[in-house]
Amino acid sequence: MNSEFSVKTQPLLQVKELHKHFPVKSSLGLTTGHVKAVNGVSFDIETGQTFGLVGESGCGKSTLGRTILRLIEPTSGEAAYEGTNLFALDRRELRSYRQNMQMVFQDPYTSLDPRKRVGYSIEEPLLIHKKGNKRERTEIAMALLRKVGFSEEHYDRFPHEFSGGQRQRLGIAKALALGPKLLICDEPVSALDVSIQSQVINLLEEVQEELGIAYLFIAHDLSVVRHIADRIGVMYLGEMVEQAPTEALFAHPLHPYTKSLLSAVPVPDPRAKRQRVMLSGEIPSPLKPPSGCVFHTRCPYAMEACRHTVPERQLVGPNREVKCHLYHQ
């Protein structure tokens, strides 16, 4: 196993033992506890590949994405971009590294100023990073507009003149302006209708093929993530309970949570036979996560050990790992 790892090239991004704990304050301003939104997550993103991050609301997947870019400051851990720990950089250094990593949000309105022409919004990152002169910036913006399926005449339009799917394509154009190597996409297609969703997914795939960009693709829709991701991490209550190459994860999910999550997705085929692993109850409050394995309160296979011992990350098979006592050797 070790020899196999040593010949591997360095991943584009290496996240190690990332923790983000939010303090919970009482009405008097005293810290009464912590919400462990991200609790010791480790994974790699390879150059030009897509890492899918899935999990239900409140599992910490969005916080994880934002913490990597330091839109939220981490509590502890490491995120190494081409070997440089982003968490150790000062503000100025971080700014220059940010050119390599951009974010695409669920609601493109967060990145497009409603009062500015979209051409200007796309150029804005270039202006902030003092790239090129006015004419060169405009040229780049025009090229990006064409890349995401618009024509140059759209340069002078305002965001409200575009539909939701079109705005998302503009958001992607803006994210591409600085020539990043990594895009963190947080639910980029969740708000879109299915016929529009496929346009945006196809665009992301074309861009990746052409520019060799890596994606951290955060989504709750497992069908979409299965389609786009090379590798998937499954999160539950702040922990990554399983990660594996996409095909392997869907063919043989190992963690009981992954099994139930995959089996809960409705299949658009009335003849499909379903074997659903129903979960009882709901996700516990992250304020009071269960002792031992975080999933034990809902797990159909919970054993005595699960109630008090936290499972370790186990390597199981090529490139996959799981945090579960069932696979403890």
Add this chain to the structure above:
Amino acid sequence: MATKPLLEVKDLKVSLATETGTVVAVDGVTFHVHAGETLGIVGESGCGKSVTAESILRLFDQEDVTYSGQVLYEGTDLLQLSDRQMESIRGNEISMIFQDPMSSLNPVQTIGKQIAESLKLHRGLSGKQARRAAVELLRLTGIPSPEQRVDEHPHEISGGMRQRVMIAIALACKPKLMIADEPTTALDVTIQAQILELIGHLQAETGMGVIMITHDLGVVAEICARVAVMYLGQVVEEAGVDDLFYRPQHPYTIGLMRSIPRIDGERNRKLHVIEGTVPSLRHVPAGCRFAPRCKYADERCLHREPPLNRTADGHAVRCWYPGIAPVEEEAHELGIFG
């Protein structure tokens, strides 16, 4: 099925008066639901699926809205009833659940009181009886420790729980028809699975009809017996669920099915794209409404509106050339992608 349908919507047309003119949100919609049956209504935003549902219960402000056509519930046209008569239909005979339970729950009242309210109003129970019935309903919808939950407020419970409370309220008066408008869209998949199972289970027990409005073809395949596909205020295709998924006829239906990534099947296929966007209801295209986005449209489609044609096996399609678009497997064989 020889029995009379529970609900028959015939040529329903809903016009909304707005500041900038009249908009026809639903234009000639026809469908029916039998007791014990689940009808799915699918479509994208703006197709009129929610307006259709809300029109059945006449939830809109009367002054701005004009209805035409018929909504026959057990033979009675709901559009002809007085407001007073309509009130006894709502909640009693037909009830509705929404995507966001918070918008229909009262935040300052305990959930028990809210369930009891409709029991007292519609079934004339006393306060004590109503409370006991409320606890039973909460238990029926799978809420743990209902005796305590009954005294909690909506903000104290999770989204999935709130949807269960909504269902409990909807079921309080044993309606014969339940209209569910995207009831699981805001929920996580594991919770969605629980809620869909609950609805199916309650339906089997009570024999009520269900109209399930959704954009999710997976949900449709899972729980519906028949499906109506809507586009820009009209039903473009209607068929039994197996028929619709295995022999879709309308280019829009086929396009929708091919554009979704699926949890089963080929992972790396390129997703189909339906070109263009849904036009505004203020600029409804002449001829077939889907024609401007349809690869197979010709002169006839652009100028003449196709009727909803129904074949002997009950499969209805609003298209001049039904079956012209290739379904996924055919497209694959022909080498047509995107």
